Amino acid sequence: MEFKMAQAAAEVPPKGGFSFDLCRRNEMLSNKGVPPPSFRKTGTTIVGLIFQDGVILGADTRATEGPIVCDKNCEKIHYMAPNIYCCGAGTAADTKAVTDMVSSQLQLHRYHTGRESRVVTALTLLKYHLFNYQGYFQAALVLGGVDANGPHLHTIYPHGSTDTLPLATMGSGSLAAMAVFESKYHEGLTKAEGINLVCEAICSGIFNDLGIGSNVDVCVITKGHKEYLRNHQLPNPRTYVNSKGFSFPKKTEVLLTRVTPLEEKVEVIEGGDAMEE
Amino acid sequence: MSIFEYNGSALIAMVGKNCFAIASDRRLGVQLQTIATDFQRIYKIHDRLFLGLSGLATDAQTLYQRLVFRHKLYQLREERDMKPETFASLVSAVLYEKRFGPYFCQPVIAGLGEEDKPFICTMDSIGAKELAKDFVVAGTASESLYGACEAMFKPDMEAEELFETISQALLSSVDRDCLSGWGGHVYVITPTEVKERILKGRMD
Numbered sequence: 001m002e003f004k005m006a007q008a009a010a011e012v013p014p015k016g017g018f019s020f021d022l023c024r025r026n027e028m029l030s031n032k033g034v035p036p037p038s039f040r041k042t043g044t045t046i047v048g049l050i051f052q053d054g055v056i057l058g059a060d061t062r063a064t065e066g067p068i069v070c071d072k073n074c075e076k077i078h079y080m081a082p083n084i085y086c087c088g089a090g091t092a093a094d095t096k097a098v099t100d101m102v103s104s105q106l107q108l109h110r111y112h113t114g115r116e117s118r119v120v121t122a123l124t125l126l127k128y129h130l131f132n133y134q135g136y137f138q139a140a141l142v143l144g145g146v147d148a149n150g151p152h153l154h155t156i157y158p159h160g161s162t163d164t165l166p167l168a169t170m171g172s173g174s175l176a177a178m179a180v181f182e183s184k185y186h187e188g189l190t191k192a193e194g195i196n197l198v199c200e201a202i203c204s205g206i207f208n209d210l211g212i213g214s215n216v217d218v219c220v221i222t223k224g225h226k227e228y229l230r231n232h233q234l235p236n237p238r239t240y241v242n243s244k245g246f247s248f249p250k251k252t253e254v255l256l257t258r259v260t261p262l263e264e265k266v267e268v269i270e271g272g273d274a275m276e277e
Numbered sequence: 278m279s280i281f282e283y284n285g286s287a288l289i290a291m292v293g294k295n296c297f298a299i300a301s302d303r304r305l306g307v308q309l310q311t312i313a314t315d316f317q318r319i320y321k322i323h324d325r326l327f328l329g330l331s332g333l334a335t336d337a338q339t340l341y342q343r344l345v346f347r348h349k350l351y352q353l354r355e356e357r358d359m360k361p362e363t364f365a366s367l368v369s370a371v372l373y374e375k376r377f378g379p380y381f382c383q384p385v386i387a388g389l390g391e392e393d394k395p396f397i398c399t400m401d402s403i404g405a406k407e408l409a410k411d412f413v414v415a416g417t418a419s420e421s422l423y424g425a426c427e428a429m430f431k432p433d434m435e436a437e438e439l440f441e442t443i444s445q446a447l448l449s450s451v452d453r454d455c456l457s458g459w460g461g462h463v464y465v466i467t468p469t470e471v472k473e474r475i476l477k478g479r480m481d
Contacts, residue, residue, distance in 0.1 A: 017374075018375070022375055022380065026379070037401075037402055063405075068419070068423065074407065091403075255475045259471070259472050262324055262469055
């Protein structure tokens, strides 16, 4: 009896998967009139297009928590495989967790098969995972890459449906970005034209939608080569910074100071064989 | 009333030149009643890694105990301390595990990594990491804290100037928030020492 109780009480780190043990308490709190918190979202415009040699993905860099900008320079283009990248919109924790999970599954698959990963493999893994959770994972993704069958671009919706398209936009700024794409896209774009078009689409989101802002990240994937242009464009620099900075003539009043030195000073007494006396 | 406003809290971490500072307020309340003015929100994980937890105090204490447990297991297995980046990933995983029934906490992690390079990070309550190069804030006073830090921060400050800046940012923001304040608790960590200071603030 005692042995079994000890086993139940031992807090062994769990083997994986979700743990639902706080759900009952949280539901009780929400019934008592305490609403659940809002999570960090990536308001976002994420775009992708296929050009003559491969795929270009683009994203803005603002993360919001309600109406407040909590991160002015976050990364929304996540690594999946050396030839596949995925942009994520929606709840930030969900997009990061689902792309990291599928990225590690793809790595294991690469070790198992000895071949480069295919974009449809990543697509299938992502859509199965999202469908299993019936849309509770708020992650809308734009997946792009170049594999043995050529360049591919897919969009994945939070409930698990997918689209395969030559141009894709997701997020709150998707309408602004799609408007730019529809008017200027044509087949056979060169790399420079493609990057320009992606930047224009993201900028239209940055300047017209409140959930999107800061800088433009671009990722160009071609056969055997990828270029991750972090902060490719900075259309919102902080120009009027006071060069003098703040000086505080009246210092803060300190009640107590405690200093803990970190490096231990060991005193070595030379030739000290006092014990031998 | 949001669950984060039940106890009230304010936390900042700022990066300086080969040093960092982490500061918190000292109030513990139950909605509008104050029950303690010496509540500890910043915990030491090891000599060069500090964790601040804002939000519901009970979840903050439980989460701290879980993380210390995991870190001690790591120390026993690896025979060394955890790097700040690794610890941030651990906290993110522990929080995301409770994705559908989360802890009502927002952690702020600050540490000195390889070659004494300062590292700061914050997360929302389900583990979405935000790695910043300048400052991170959390708590009920976060909106004022964002504004104050944005204005007062300068890159590459030395330890004394960093202490002054973070203290002024903290005190001016909590003065505009009913649920946090009652003094401040600031830790400034350089490669050679940890200086802990208690600030005098408005007690209202």
